[in-house]
Amino acid sequence: xxxxxxxxxxxxxxxxxxxxxxxxxxxxxxxxxxxxxxxxxxxxxxxxxxxxxxxxxxxxxxxxxxxxxxxxxxxxxxxxxxxxxxxxxxxxxxxxxxxxxxxxxxxxxxxxxxxxxxxxxxxxxxxxxxxxxxxxxxxxxxxxxxxxxxxxxxxxxxxxxxxxxxxxxxxxxxxxxxxxxxxxxxxxxxxxxxxxxxxxxxxxxxxxxxxxxxxxxxxxxxxxxxxxxxxxxxxxxxxxxxxxxxxxxxxxxxxxxxxxxxxxxxxxxxxxxxxxxxxxxxxxxxxxxxxxxxxxxxxxx
Numbered sequence: 558x559x560x561x562x563x564x565x566x567x568x569x570x571x572x573x574x575x576x577x578x579x580x581x582x583x584x585x586x587x588x589x590x591x592x593x594x595x596x597x598x599x600x601x602x603x604x605x606x607x608x609x610x611x612x613x614x615x616x617x618x619x620x621x622x623x624x625x626x627x628x629x630x631x632x633x634x635x636x637x638x639x640x641x642x643x644x645x646x647x648x649x650x651x652x653x654x655x656x657x658x659x660x661x662x663x664x665x666x667x668x669x670x671x672x673x674x675x676x677x678x679x680x681x682x683x684x685x686x687x688x689x690x691x692x693x694x695x696x697x698x699x700x701x702x703x704x705x706x707x708x709x710x711x712x713x714x715x716x717x718x719x720x721x722x723x724x725x726x727x728x729x730x731x732x733x734x735x736x737x738x739x740x741x742x743x744x745x746x747x748x749x750x751x752x753x754x755x756x757x758x759x760x761x762x763x764x765x766x767x768x769x770x771x772x773x774x775x776x777x778x779x780x781x782x783x784x785x786x787x788x789x790x791x792x793x794x795x796x797x798x799x800x801x802x803x804x805x806x807x808x809x810x811x812x813x814x815x816x817x818x819x820x821x822x823x824x825x826x827x828x829x830x831x832x833x834x835x836x837x838x839x840x841x842x843x844x845x846x847x848x849x850x851x852x853x854x855x856x857x858x
Contacts, residue, residue, distance in 0.1 A: 606795035607735040608742045611818040618801035625823035643804035649748035649797035652712040653758035661786040665778035666698040713758040715751035726824035727817040
């Protein structure tokens with residue numbers, strides 16, 4: 558991607574500098590918001606992309622974020638007083654969205670418990686050794702194979718700012734509201750061109766799908782030996798998912814939380830009080846000691 562470029566603000570006419578990888582811009586001179594030109598090499602890609610509009614506005618996202626901060630038994634008591642906001646913004650985060658159908662052939666084993674008569678020895682009440690017989694269980698494993706069909710709708714983060722683990726935390730999004738890309742939708746929000754190529758995203762998606770297929774097949778059999786997946790069909794699109802990003806610090810340490818711009822789901826990193834954690838550990842140890850003491854006392858009686 559090229560370096561910084563300039564254009565005229567459509568509102569006040571001032572010359573503003575912008576990063577061509579960022580698709581929305583706020584004029585430093587008049588504060589108006591507008592979409593920046595899509596780089597020529599990305600025009601076709603952008604025509605086939607989709608936008609999921611925000612349902613949660615800025616005040617709503619701020620309230621959800623503060624409510625999330627106040628939850629949790631290990632939250633520092635002075636968190637809100639010492640929290641320093643580093644800024645927050647609404648962003649259309651680029652993702653490669655894949656619809657994938659796969660068929661997986663699996664092989665495994667299931668167990669059968671059988672019993673055999675065995676002889677053992679013991680010392681009786683008179684101190685003599687005697688022999689006796691018991692039915693002893695043993696396990697026999699039998700092979701079994703099958704086919705599992707899976708259907709997946711997965712989203713691979715293509716942003717230079719948002720990691721995959723962060724996206725996974727605030728899924729899912731409702732694609733019923735998705736609309737073809739239009740500059741009007743991103744006005745007032747930040748957006749960026751995908752920093753990850755589609756082929757790289759597909760390899761990541763395939764790895765995730767294969768892992769989920771292995772887990773699904775493992776649930777069908779007691780012992781899974783192998784699972785081989787074949788992709789039957791796949792489709793993809795560039796999707797811009799609405800996300801509120803809150804960056805803040807507490808006592809010199811940096812944190813970030815995301816708010817799903819549709820559902821309002823909040824996830825992210827949050828400070829914890831070391832003192833409260835230590836107190837909880839002490840309480841747990843005391844409770845455990847009391848329980849063990851009661852068990853031993855009852856055993857003596």
